[in-house]
Structures are given as C-alpha cells and as structure tokens.
Amino acid sequence: MTPRIRLRELRKSFGPKTVLDGVDLDVMPGRSMVILGGSGSGKSVTIKCILGLIEADSGLIEINGRDVLAMSAREREEVLDHTGMLFQNGALFDSLPVWENVCFKLLAQKRITRAQARDKAAEALAGVGLDASVGALSPAELSGGMQKRVALARAIASEPRIIFFDEPTTGLDPIMGAVIDGLIVDCVRRLGATAVTITHDMASARRIGDDAAMIHKGRIIWTGAAATLGETGNAMVDQFARGEREGPITMELRK
Amino acid sequence: MTLAPVDWVAALGRAALDLCRTIGAVALFALEGLSHVLRPPFQPRLFLRAFLEVAYFSLPVVGLTAVFTGMVLALQSYSGFSRFGAEGAVANVVVLSITRELGPVLAGLMVSGRIGAAFAAEIGTMRVTDQIDALTTLSTDPMKYLVAPRLLAATLAMPLLVIVADVLGVMGGYLIGTFKLGFSGPGYLKATFDFLQVMDVVSGLAKAAVFGFVVALMGTWCGYTSRGGAQGVGAATTTAVVASSILILALDYVLTEAFFAR
Numbered sequence: 001m002t003p004r005i006r007l008r009e010l011r012k013s014f015g016p017k018t019v020l021d022g023v024d025l026d027v028m029p030g031r032s033m034v035i036l037g038g039s040g041s042g043k044s045v046t047i048k049c050i051l052g053l054i055e056a057d058s059g060l061i062e063i064n065g066r067d068v069l070a071m072s073a074r075e076r077e078e079v080l081d082h083t084g085m086l087f088q089n090g091a092l093f094d095s096l097p098v099w100e101n102v103c104f105k106l107l108a109q110k111r112i113t114r115a116q117a118r119d120k121a122a123e124a125l126a127g128v129g130l131d132a133s134v135g136a137l138s139p140a141e142l143s144g145g146m147q148k149r150v151a152l153a154r155a156i157a158s159e160p161r162i163i164f165f166d167e168p169t170t171g172l173d174p175i176m177g178a179v180i181d182g183l184i185v186d187c188v189r190r191l192g193a194t195a196v197t198i199t200h201d202m203a204s205a206r207r208i209g210d211d212a213a214m215i216h217k218g219r220i221i222w223t224g225a226a227a228t229l230g231e232t233g234n235a236m237v238d239q240f241a242r243g244e245r246e247g248p249i250t251m252e253l254r255k
Numbered sequence: 256m257t258l259a260p261v262d263w264v265a266a267l268g269r270a271a272l273d274l275c276r277t278i279g280a281v282a283l284f285a286l287e288g289l290s291h292v293l294r295p296p297f298q299p300r301l302f303l304r305a306f307l308e309v310a311y312f313s314l315p316v317v318g319l320t321a322v323f324t325g326m327v328l329a330l331q332s333y334s335g336f337s338r339f340g341a342e343g344a345v346a347n348v349v350v351l352s353i354t355r356e357l358g359p360v361l362a363g364l365m366v367s368g369r370i371g372a373a374f375a376a377e378i379g380t381m382r383v384t385d386q387i388d389a390l391t392t393l394s395t396d397p398m399k400y401l402v403a404p405r406l407l408a409a410t411l412a413m414p415l416l417v418i419v420a421d422v423l424g425v426m427g428g429y430l431i432g433t434f435k436l437g438f439s440g441p442g443y444l445k446a447t448f449d450f451l452q453v454m455d456v457v458s459g460l461a462k463a464a465v466f467g468f469v470v471a472l473m474g475t476w477c478g479y480t481s482r483g484g485a486q487g488v489g490a491a492t493t494t495a496v497v498a499s500s501i502l503i504l505a506l507d508y509v510l511t512e513a514f515f516a517r
Contacts, residue, residue, distance in 0.1 A: 053388050081394050091389035094380075105393040154393075 002065040004029040004162060004194040005050060010059035012045055019045045021218035023059070027211075032188060032195040034209030034226055036240060038249070042218045043198040047164050050196075052080055063162070084160035084193075086184075088167040090151040092139035098125070098150050099135035105158045124153040127190075128183050145176040149183065156187045163188060165197040169204045181207040202241050205229060214240065216249070284402075284476050291396070291403035298404045305408035309370050309467070310415055316369060317362045321420035324357050325349055325427025333436050345436070346446035349428035354455045355515075356507070358420040359413075363466030363503040366413065367496055371474035374405055375495035378478025379488035387479070402475045406468060413467025414460040421459065458514040465510065466503050473499040 003026040010023040019042045027033045037043045048054040050061055052068070061068040063079050071079065092101050099121035106112045112120060122132035128149040139147060148168065155163055168184060169177035181204050188195045197208050205212060209226030214237045222234045230241040239247030332348045378401055381387050390397045425447060432438040474495045481491035 048388070051392055053391055077394065080392075083392065085389070085392040087385045087389055089384060091385035093386055093389070095377075104395070108393060108395045 001028060003027055003062070004031075004064060005196065006060070006062040006065075007046070007050070008060040008062075010046065010049060010061065011057045012042075012049060012054065013057060019218055020049070020056070020059075023215065023218065023220055025213055025220055025223070027194055027196055029194055030192060032185075032197065032208055032210045032226075034205040034212045035196065035198045035215055036200070036205060036212060036229075036237075037198075037215035038200070038240070041215045043215055044166060046215065047085075047166065047196060047198060051083065051085060051164065052076055082161045084155035084158065084163040086148075086151050086155040086163070086165045086168055088170055090139070090147040092147060092151055092154070094139055096139075097135065098137050098139065098142070101139065101150060102135070102153045102157050104154060111158075120157065121153075124157045125150070127156075127187065128153045129179070144171055145173075145180070148172065148176075148180050152180070152183055152187065156191060156193075159191055160193060161191075162194045162196070163191075165195065165199075165208070167199050167201075168197065168208075169199065169201050174203075177201065177204060178207070184208055202229060202243070280480075281472070281476055284479070285406075285472050287398050288402040288406050288472070288475070291399040292407050294399075296399075298400060301400065301404035302408055305405045306412050308373070309366065309409050309471075310412035313362075313366050313369055313412075313416055314419060316365050317416050317420050318423050320361050320365050321353070321358060321424040322427040324361055325353055325424035325429075326431045328352055328357070328424075329428040329431040329436065333432075342436075343446070345432060346428065346438070346443050347450040349432075350425050350447045350451050351455060353424035353428070354421050354451065354459045356459075356511070358417045358424055359459045359462040359466060360503060360507050362413065362417050362420045362463060363470065364500055366409070366416065366467065367470045367473075367499040367503060370409060371470045371495045371499045372492045374471060374474030375478040375481070375492045376488060378475055379481035379491040380478075382479060382481050383484050383488060397479070402479065405471045405475055409467040409471035410464050411467070413463040413470075417459055417463035421456065454514070458510070461514075462507060462510050465506055469502045469506065470499045473502065 005025070005027040007023050007025040010020050011018070012020040023042070023046055025046075035043050035046065045054060049056040050063075050068075056069065066079060068076055068079060093104070096104070099118050100107065102121040102124050103112065103117035106120065107114065107117050118135065121135045125132060125134055130146065130149055130153070134142070134146065134150070139150065142150065152168075165184060168180050172180060184195070184197070185208060195208070197205070199205050199208075206226055206229060211223065212226040212229055213220050213223040214234075215221070216236060222232060222237045224232055230238055232238055232241070235248050239249055328349050329345055332345050333342055336342050336344055336348075378387075381401070387397045387401070390400055429440070429443055429447075432443045433440045477491040477495035477498070481487045
C-alpha cells in the first residue's frame with residue numbers, strides 16, 4: 001500500500017544549524033501517527049516542510065505517492081488543499097468572528113455562501129462540543145480550551161484527508177487535554193482521515209496515536225506502535241516516554 | 256579593542272551588502288504584492304476595510320495637521336514678506352506650499368505614523384502567532400489576503416486625503432489672512448485661485464499616491480518579515496514608520512525634480 005505521506009532523507013538547515021538531518025518516515029492511510037521529540041528536535045520543522053510552510057533543502061516528500069517538491073506551485077496547492085492543520089496556539093484570526101474562522105477555507109474558496117457558512121460553522125462547533133452561540137464571539141473572548149476546539153473545528157471544516165496537529169494539548173489542563181484528544185480521535189475517525197500529531201505529552205500520544213515515531217537531533221530514531229511507548233526497548237525512547245532524567249538523552253546547554 | 260582598517264572596510268562592505276539585500280527583498284515583495292493587486296480573485300471586503308481605515312479614520316489627524324500648517328504658513332510668510340513689502344504674496348505662497356509640498360508630505364507622514372504602524376503591528380502579530388502560516392494551510396495566499404488590499408487601499412486613499420488636506424490647509428491660511436492679517440476674504444481667495452495651476456494640484460496628488468503606496472509597502476513588509484515575539488513586532492512597527500517617513504521625504508525630492516525641474 002502506498003503511504004499517505006512518505007519522507008526520505010529530508011534535510012533542512014537554518015544557517016549553520018542543521019535541524020533535519022535526513023528524516024525518513026512513512027504514514028499509512030487512515031492511521032494516526034504521533035511524532036515525539038524534545039524541544040528543538042525538528043518535529044515542527046518536519047510538518048512545516050510537508051505543508052510547504054518551510055522549503056526543505058533536499059530530500060523527498062511524497063503525498064499520495066506524488067513528489068511534492070517536484071510539483072509546480074499550482075499542483076502543490078491542489079495536493080495541500082486536502083490537508084488541515086491545528087496550530088499549537090490555535091492561530092485563530094483575531095479580526096474575524098469565530099464562525100468566519102471556522103469556515104474560512106470554504107468561504108475563501110467560495111464553496112459556500114456567507115449565510116450557509118453560519119450554519120456550517122454551527123454544525124462544526126457542535127462537533128467539537130461548542131454551542132452555536134460561540135460563533136458570534138471573537139477569538140479573544142474564548143478560553144484557551146475553547147480556542148483549541150474552535151481551531152480544531154476550523155482544521156476539519158473542509159473535511160481534509162490529512163490533518164496535522166501541532167502540540168494539541170500544550171497549555172491545557174489535563175482534563176481539557178483529554179477532552180481535546182478525544183475530539184481529535186473522534187473527528188479523525190469520522191472523516192476517515194490520516195493524522196500526524198507532534199507532541200511531548202505521553203498521555204496524549206497514547207490516546208491519539210496508532211503509530212509513533214521519535215525524532216532526535218533531526219533524525220527519526222524509532223518507529224513503532226504508540227501503545228508500546230515506555231516499553232519499546234529503545235533506551236532513548238523509553239527514557240523520553242517515562243520522562244526520566246538519567247539516560248542516553250542528556251540536556252545540552254547552549255553556549 | 257581597536258579595529259584594524261581592514262575590519263572597518265569589511266564592516267562597511269557587510270552593511271552595504273545587507274542594504275542591497277534588503278532593497279532587493281522589498282522590491283520583490285512590492286512586485287509580488289502588485290501582481291496580486293492586478294490578478295483575481297480580488298478581496299473587495301478587505302480592500303474596503305483597509306480603505307476605510309486609511310481614508311476615513313485618518314481624516315481628523317490629517318485635517319488638523321493641514322489646518323494648523325496653513326495657519327502657521329500664512330503667519331510666517333506674512334512676517335517674512337513684510338520685510339520687503341511683498342505681503343500680497345501670502346495667499347500664493349500658502350496655496351503653492353500646501354498643494355505642491357506640505358499637503359502630501361505632511362499627510363504622508365501622519366498616515367505613516369498611523370497606518371504604517373498599524374499595518375506592521377497587525378501583520379507582525381499575525382506572523383509571530385502563526386496566523387500567516389494558518390492562512391497558507393487554509394489555501395489562502397497571505398500576499399493576496401494581507402498585502403494586496405492594503406497596498407491598493409493606501410495608494411487610492413492618500414490622494415483623497417490630500418485633497419481634503421489641500422482644502423483645509425488653504426482654509427487655515429484664509430482664516431489667519433482675513434481675521435488676523437487684514438486681507439479681504441474675496442481678495443485672498445482671488446489671489447489663491449488666480450495663481451494656482453492644475454499641475455500644482457495634480458503633482459501633489461501624484462505624490463500622495465506614491466506616498467500611500469510606500470507607507471503600505473513598508474508597513475506590510477516590516478510586519479510580514481517580523482520575527483521573535485512582541486519585541487520583534489515592536490521593532491517592525493518602529494522600522495515601518497521610520498523607513499516610510501524617510502522614503503517619503505526622499506521621494507518627495509525625486510518627484511519634485513521630475514515634475515518641476517527645468
């Protein structure tokens with residue numbers, strides 16, 4: 001079966017600093033892949049490269065078997081049109097009410113009218129456990145958890161085939177984190193989508209992920225079932241999953 | 256520690272290269288922004304919002320600046336010209352100064368402080384909070400959505416603001432001329448319009464359009480390229496205002512040469 005996303009030897013440097021040093025990763029259709037790794041390990045840069053937000057220096061990025069980096073800008077737009085993204089801080093547009101945020105892509109592509117968008121937004125908000133009245137509020141009026149839910153509603157409103165989640169539980173209390181994880185699992189299943197999540201949160205990784213991969217110093221050092229995290233037999237992964245101070249991963253002090 | 260001469264030369268070279276790189280980046284940004292102004296799909300709602308922000312909400316500050324400038328100009332030129340008996344030229348000097356130079360330049364500087372800063376702060380905040388990346392993931396080109404409507408709105412709104420500034424500036428001179436300096440009202444107005452030529456007004460409006468474009472360009476560019484959180488957004492805002500103000504003054508000279516040099 002062709003992987004939904006396939007990365008080979010993906011490299012990216014910022015000046016003298018190498019962030020991705022040959023990332024290899026396969027994400028199969030309909031699976032939920034969790035990418036783990038410490039701060040600065042290259043998790044966010046990997047998904048930003050896949051989404052075209054950062055230009056990779058070299059390597060292969062395939063989506064549905066098509067080489068994204070070899071495509072024209074228009075072809076790449078078409079492929080990426082079927083993706084959705086939940087940003088770490090929500091990245092909701094301050095200048096727009098919640099309902100316009102949720103239906104932004106559908107409105108931008110003129111797939112629905114503004115009147116239809118209000119109904120569609122109410123439906124999408126209900127899907128993430130929010131009342132339709134929230135649609136009239138501005139993002140600044142929402143709590144962190146509600147902002148995450150609205151951002152999730154926005155990410156899935158256009159029913160993408162691939163959804164990326166950037167640290168979806170960061171900044172939330174454990175209960176709200178579990179709620180968001182539950183919503184992510186439900187939404188991904190309902191859409192039959194492929195999901196890629198980056199996180200440091202082990203509880204979240206086990207709840208969301210079917211598969212997991214660990215990135216360290218710009219390389220994937222392990223892939224396996226998310227359920228085995230903490231008992232993988234890989235010393236680095238197990239240290240990370242258990243949050244242990246002692247082990248092969250040491251804290252590097254920047255000079 | 257003292258620097259060897261070769262280090263000074265190297266530092267100068269680096270600064271020159273940085274300047275060239277920045278000029279090239281701004282030029283490419285401007286070209287891309289302009290290409291989105293001309294290519295559909297257009298963003299009429301965003302254009303109208305930006306137009307209202309530039310034209311309507313800048314009216315008080317531009318209007319007040321123009322009125323007081325006209326008043327000061329009348330007073331100063333009267334006190335200067337009276338030394339050699341040329342008080343009669345006050346109306347002519349006021350209208351020429353306002354329409355050719357002070358109207359567009361002062362309106363440009365005021366709009367730079369208001370709108371250039373606002374564009375840089377808004378877009379810069381969007382940059383550091385991932386909202387610009389979010390636009391891309393929602394199949395929307397940030398240049399088309401954020402930059403093109405603002406460039407067009409400021410370029411079209413500034414000449415309208417300058418028309419108002421011209422009228423109010425002349426009115427300020429008229430008020431001082433008639434109520435304080437003893438000119439007759441009809442006489443002052445006759446002197447104003449007898450001397451005024453179409454080219455004086457048109458050149459001022461053309462300058463205004465260029466200044467509007469420059470203010471929007473520097474505001475959007477500084478915001479779009481800002482980095483590093485609140486401090487980065489603050490720096491982008493300051494740079495936008497300073498750069499657009501200097502560019503306005505420099506371009507004013509270039510355009511004056513182009514319009515009036517013999």
